[in-house]
Amino acid sequence: MEDREIQPQPVRRVPEDVLIRRWRLQQFYRLGFDADAARQLADSQADLSLARQLVRSDCALETARAIIL
Numbered sequence: 363m364e365d366r367e368i369q370p371q372p373v374r375r376v377p378e379d380v381l382i383r384r385w386r387l388q389q390f391y392r393l394g395f396d397a398d399a400a401r402q403l404a405d406s407q408a409d410l411s412l413a414r415q416l417v418r419s420d421c422a423l424e425t426a427r428a429i430i431l
Contacts, residue, residue: 387400387401390403393417394417399423
């Protein structure tokens with residue numbers, strides 16, 4: 363049997379901005395926005411905290427979306 367040195371594989375890192383966008387998308391989706399709205403909100407400068415406040419206050423999702431965009 364031949365002794366071979368095991369070569370470490372490079373670690374593929376996901377860029378931070380991609381991770382943040384995924385997290386924001388998930389957060390908006392969990393608030394109840396449909397997939398298209400969640401994507402639009404995640405890709406914008408929409409204030410997630412304000413979105414949470416509006417949804418907790420029983421603001422309609424379309425109204426909340428219009429306010430935060």
